[in-house]
Amino acid sequence: FRGHSGKAALFTTAKNVTLDPPSILLMDSGAYTIQEFICQTCDAYLGWKFVRAHDGSERWKEGHYILEL
Secondary structure (H helix, E strand, O other): OEOOOOEEEEEOOOOOEEEOOOEEEEEOOEEEEEEEEEEOOOOOEEEEEEEEEOOHHHHHHOOOEEEEO
């Protein structure tokens, strides 16, 4: 996967994170409603959560987390 700054990995869960309010992200694969998340301890940006995929073929990503590497 590709994040904002380069390589990223897809996970089904994330712990000890704080979610931002939802926003829309336009990507090559379509539009998504996402929530960016940060570390609860140090407030470092970690990635985002797919809340909703607006394209039916991408719905499998919903609820998954992208962790920037």
